[in-house]
Amino acid sequence: MNALPLSRRQMLFAGALAGGGLWFGAGPAGAAQDGVAGSPGAGLTAFIRIMPDNRITIVSQNPEIGQGIKTSIPMLIVEELDADWSQVTIEQALADQKIYGRQVAGGSMATTLLYDSMRRTGAAARAMLVQAAATRLGVPVGELTTGSAMVRHAASNRSLSYGALAADAATLPLPDLKAVTLKDPKAFRIVGKPMPGVDNMKVVTGAPLFGIDASVPGMKIAMFVKCPCYGGTVASANLDAVKAIKGVRNAFIVAGNGDDYELAAGVAIIADTTWAAMKAREALQVEWAPGAGADQSSEGFAKAAAALAGTRGPQEIFTEGDAAAAMPGAAKRLKASYHYPFLVHAPLEPMNCTARVDGDKVELWAPTQNPEPGRASIAKLLGVAPEAVVIHMMRCGGGFGRRLTTEYMTEAAWIAREAKVPVKLIWTREDDVTRGNLRPAGWHHLEAGLDADGKVTAWTNHFVSFGKEGKFGRAAAIETTQFPARFVPNFRCDATVLDLAAPTNFLRAPANNGFGFVMQSFIDELAYLAGQDPVAFRRTLLGTPRLVGPADKRDSYDAARALGVLDKAAAMAGWGRKLPKREGLGIAFHFSHLGYFAAAMEVAVADAGDVKVKKVWAAGDVGRQIVNPSGAINQVQGSVIDAIGSAMGQAATLSGGAIEQRNYDGFPIMRMPDTPPIEVAFVLSDHPPTGLGEPAYPATPPALANAIFAATGVRLRSLPIDTELLKA
Amino acid sequence: MNINGKPVTLEADGDMPLLWALRDVIGLTGTKYGCGAGLCGACTVHLDGAPVRACQTPVADVGTAKITTIEGLSATDLGRKLQAAWAALDVPQCGYCQGGQLMAAAALLRDTPKPSDDDIDAAMAGNLCRCGTYTRIRAAIKQVAGVRA
Ligand code: FES
Ligand code: FES
Numbered sequence: 057m058n059a060l061p062l063s064r065r066q067m068l069f070a071g072a073l074a075g076g077g078l079w080f081g082a083g084p085a086g087a088a089q090d091g092v093a094g095s096p097g098a099g100l101t102a103f104i105r106i107m108p109d110n111r112i113t114i115v116s117q118n119p120e121i122g123q124g125i126k127t128s129i130p131m132l133i134v135e136e137l138d139a140d141w142s143q144v145t146i147e148q149a150l151a152d153q154k155i156y157g158r159q160v161a162g163g164s165m166a167t168t169l170l171y172d173s174m175r176r177t178g179a180a181a182r183a184m185l186v187q188a189a190a191t192r193l194g195v196p197v198g199e200l201t202t203g204s205a206m207v208r209h210a211a212s213n214r215s216l217s218y219g220a221l222a223a224d225a226a227t228l229p230l231p232d233l234k235a236v237t238l239k240d241p242k243a244f245r246i247v248g249k250p251m252p253g254v255d256n257m258k259v260v261t262g263a264p265l266f267g268i269d270a271s272v273p274g275m276k277i278a279m280f281v282k283c284p285c286y287g288g289t290v291a292s293a294n295l296d297a298v299k300a301i302k303g304v305r306n307a308f309i310v311a312g313n314g315d316d317y318e319l320a321a322g323v324a325i326i327a328d329t330t331w332a333a334m335k336a337r338e339a340l341q342v343e344w345a346p347g348a349g350a351d352q353s354s355e356g357f358a359k360a361a362a363a364l365a366g367t368r369g370p371q372e373i374f375t376e377g378d379a380a381a382a383m384p385g386a387a388k389r390l391k392a393s394y395h396y397p398f399l400v401h402a403p404l405e406p407m408n409c410t411a412r413v414d415g416d417k418v419e420l421w422a423p424t425q426n427p428e429p430g431r432a433s434i435a436k437l438l439g440v441a442p443e444a445v446v447i448h449m450m451r452c453g454g455g456f457g458r459r460l461t462t463e464y465m466t467e468a469a470w471i472a473r474e475a476k477v478p479v480k481l482i483w484t485r486e487d488d489v490t491r492g493n494l495r496p497a498g499w500h501h502l503e504a505g506l507d508a509d510g511k512v513t514a515w516t517n518h519f520v521s522f523g524k525e526g527k528f529g530r531a532a533a534i535e536t537t538q539f540p541a542r543f544v545p546n547f548r549c550d551a552t553v554l555d556l557a558a559p560t561n562f563l564r565a566p567a568n569n570g571f572g573f574v575m576q577s578f579i580d581e582l583a584y585l586a587g588q589d590p591v592a593f594r595r596t597l598l599g600t601p602r603l604v605g606p607a608d609k610r611d612s613y614d615a616a617r618a619l620g621v622l623d624k625a626a627a628m629a630g631w632g633r634k635l636p637k638r639e640g641l642g643i644a645f646h647f648s649h650l651g652y653f654a655a656a657m658e659v660a661v662a663d664a665g666d667v668k669v670k671k672v673w674a675a676g677d678v679g680r681q682i683v684n685p686s687g688a689i690n691q692v693q694g695s696v697i698d699a700i701g702s703a704m705g706q707a708a709t710l711s712g713g714a715i716e717q718r719n720y721d722g723f724p725i726m727r728m729p730d731t732p733p734i735e736v737a738f739v740l741s742d743h744p745p746t747g748l749g750e751p752a753y754p755a756t757p758p759a760l761a762n763a764i765f766a767a768t769g770v771r772l773r774s775l776p777i778d779t780e781l782l783k784a
Numbered sequence: 785m786n787i788n789g790k791p792v793t794l795e796a797d798g799d800m801p802l803l804w805a806l807r808d809v810i811g812l813t814g815t816k817y818g819c820g821a822g823l824c825g826a827c828t829v830h831l832d833g834a835p836v837r838a839c840q841t842p843v844a845d846v847g848t849a850k851i852t853t854i855e856g857l858s859a860t861d862l863g864r865k866l867q868a869a870w871a872a873l874d875v876p877q878c879g880y881c882q883g884g885q886l887m888a889a890a891a892l893l894r895d896t897p898k899p900s901d902d903d904i905d906a907a908m909a910g911n912l913c914r915c916g917t918y919t920r921i922r923a924a925i926k927q928v929a930g931v932r933a
Contacts, residue, residue: 122878122915256871259879260886262814262854266879269813277808302797329808330817331800404818404826404880404914453816453880454914485819686874690917694877697916720823720912729905731918 164747267423287347303332349557386505405453572754640766788856
């Protein structure tokens with residue numbers, strides 16, 4: 057077995073498989089000393105396995121939540137390995153960060169982090185197979201070519217399958233990963249081609265794939281009833297009455313650890329079927345001791361935020377020039393306050409997790425985007441070793457960030473141990489909405505000044521957000537570099553943090569999903585104030601195509617790429633077209649998660665105020681290569697639909713510290729008849745490929761609001777949009 | 785009960801929704817729970833070919849009706865065509881809604897082999913896709929129906 061560093065903590069290994077195969081994989085630095093005699097066990101797991109009969113298996117390391125990662129990342133390996141896509145089988149990895157490094161579906165980071173290393177892994181395996189063939193055939197490596205998992209020697213018309221070479225290749229030293237020859241992207245046969253999802257046939261035939269489909273012998277169904285008010289605890293419950301219900305096996309109080317991200321207090325019900333557990337819930341009566349947030353409400357927060365208009369926040373975020381001094385000298389000034397509400401994620405598969413506890417071993421079947429925090433909480437609360445928690449990452453029925461938190465995993469493990477039986481914990485939709493992790497609401501009190509030419513000379517923003525004791529909560533902070541910071545000479549952004557008891561969490565394009573609406577709507581207002589075309593005004597604001605900020609940093613801003621997508625979306629939409637009365641075109645752009653996106657939208661607003669989105673054009677720049685165009689377009693269209701649906705009708709409102717909505721009737725998801733045609737274009741720029749799960753979202757809500765303004769002259773500064781304001 | 789062409793004996797309370805009977809008792813998990821309130825369509829199955837919400841259908845009400853679930857969709861030519869189109873056009877993102885979408889689409893095309901856009905909207909409006917795959921769902925239905933995209 058041979059090893060080479062793949063990253064600081066991981067090594068790449070290769071070795072022989074029993075039966076004459078080759079495996080190619082990764083593990084923690086030092087795993088070689090574990091005495092693994094050439095098989096991917098004991099802390100080593102294969103990325104690639106090649107068997108003598110030429111069966112090839114690729115292991116997908118990241119959670120699949122619908123972002124298509126189980127297809128796109130293996131495509132990179134198989135491309136460089138030079139096998140046919142039809143020749144490989146894809147397998148889901150277990151959660152083990154020592155082996156795989158980061159295993160998170162979040163931040164649109166997988167493509168960014170893995171594009172290069174997975175290609176090199178595939179290329180290294182190919183190089184070893186070619187070397188093995190060269191030795192076997194007694195010809196120089198340079199005379200050999202590969203394709204369809206075969207090595208060919210054209211001059212002598214001989215070829216050998218990878219499978220036939222696997223045993224020999226397993227004995228060779230690993231090539232230098234940095235020096236392996238990668239394909240010229242022009243020669244790609246897999247990467248860049250639309251590839252249907254590897255599990256599509258299983259999905260369309262209803263095969264058990266998802267967390268909620270998991271089943272283990274002897275398993276019971278568990279439900280966990282928590283206080284409607286976040287942070288609440290159980291004073292008493294009629295457990296005996298609940299236990300008397302047919303099909304109910306047990307009911308008990310869980311005290312929890314006071315942390316809604318880990319284990320809240322509640323009543324656990326164990327039953328033979330979900331239906332029995334649901335009936336038990338109906339009979340359950342709990343006296344709750346409300347939590348710290350019992351007096352918190354959306355209305356109260358709105359009042360507190362409104363009172364801050366015209367003031368400065370105690371936290372300075374970013375300052376450049378002197379906005380206070382520049383503002384009075386501006387030729388034109390505009391003040392506006394913007395707002396977006398709390399949201400929940402509401403993925404179609406509610407939170408669930410199957411858990412089996414056996415002594416100090418815990419085994420979980422978890423639909424998770426982020427297994428490690430769950431492992432850590434369980435190890436801590438159950439007093440077991442982190443290594444003793446085995447996590448099967450199940451396909452997720454949507455994530456959108458909700459499954460980055462892992463309280464449902466902790467709950468399942470805790471309940472399984474207390475009940476002494478394996479359980480499948482299922483949250484109802486009502487649990488999912490009322491115990492959502494909130495996308496933080498926010499308010500922005502903005503003012504801007506324009507000079508006589510209509511150029512923005514001053515900009516201030518008092519951002520009102522949420523957290524605890526002055527510290528921003530999860531997904532509630534604003535970046536120092538949020539556009540148009542660094543593009544306006546006199547700029548100030550400061551913030552106030554309101555105390556919130558409810559847990560907050562990342563939701564698709566976190567924070568940016570609100571910022572995009574605010575910044576690009578206000579910029580639109582300024583364009584009209586300046587009497588300029590909204591596209592021309594934005595071009596001037598972006599200025600010369602240049603990189604703002606250090607090139608190697610995440611927070612640099614490439615004006616050239618922003619201009620590229622802005623121009624593309626405008627061109628696709630036929631910007632400047634004359635439209636009938638009460639119809640309008642709107643445009644917006646936004647940079648987040650390393651991706652630049654612009655959206656243009658055409659709407660028609662009925663006299664009664666109803667908004668119909670007639671068409672959307674989305675242009676994105678995520679680097680020089682789209683790995684899987686089929687998945688990529690699906691992600692962009694999905695993000696656009698998500699964003700329109702949210703802007704049109706979604707708000708999670710707090711009252712008495714509890715969410716008022718309960719199901720999809722109160723928290724509507726966009727439906728088929730409202731879905732417009734969405735045209736997607738990618739602007740390829742010479743930059744490393746980056747992810748697509750999120751960056752198409754933020755430009756969409758402002759494109760909608762700006763189109764509505766173009767159609768009606770009504771500026772919407774609050775989401776979700778209020779069609780009452782749009783009546784003719 | 786007759787499920788996907790096979791006789792099945794079910795022991796469950798009559799008020800148990802067909803959804804939970806299928807998932808928890810019979811072990812057919814292709815029919816999905818999304819809302820339990822008739823709002824999302826993830827639980828769509830056919831009773832004698834007509835689409836119903838399994839979460840809103842007590843088993844006592846099923847009577848002698850033939851139940852078809854997503855696991856039984858490939859028994860018909862139309863079902864297989866739909867599944868093939870769904871896979872080839874790469875409709876699914878997470879895929880959780882797609883069983884229900886397919887059952888709704890199959891019922892639509894059985895009754896209306898050449899649907900208009902309005903027919904598609906009407907038949908599919910009750911099926912949520914949180915991932916937003918509607919554009920491709922429409923395209924797949926049209927491909928199978930052989931109507932212009
Ligand atoms: S689960 Fe039946 S309609 Fe949603
Ligand atoms: S594909 Fe995820 S809900 Fe439809």
